[in-house]
Amino acid sequence: MKDEFTLQWTPVHGPMRKFVFEPQLEGEYAWARIEFELCESQWREVGIEYLEEISFVSDDRNEIASFHAHPYLNGGDADE
DSSP states (O other): SSOOOOEEESSSSSOOOEEEEEEOOTTTSEEEEEEEETTTTTTEEEEEEEOOEEEEOOOOEEEEEOOOOSGGGGGGGOOO
């Protein structure tokens, strides 16, 4: 998976928020998770975190899939 994807939600209290997961093809880490909040009908960036891998997990907590943007991370370890 090399496309960005978004998780968006509306909390009980506060503005609508979203996480955008962007692959970092040229960066040190495989992914960036960028957090935004809706402020006066505009999305405002409020934080960023860099990630080595992303996993989707089902309701019964079984891992469905892990994704890396860098081919060298497919085995779980970076080749130095």
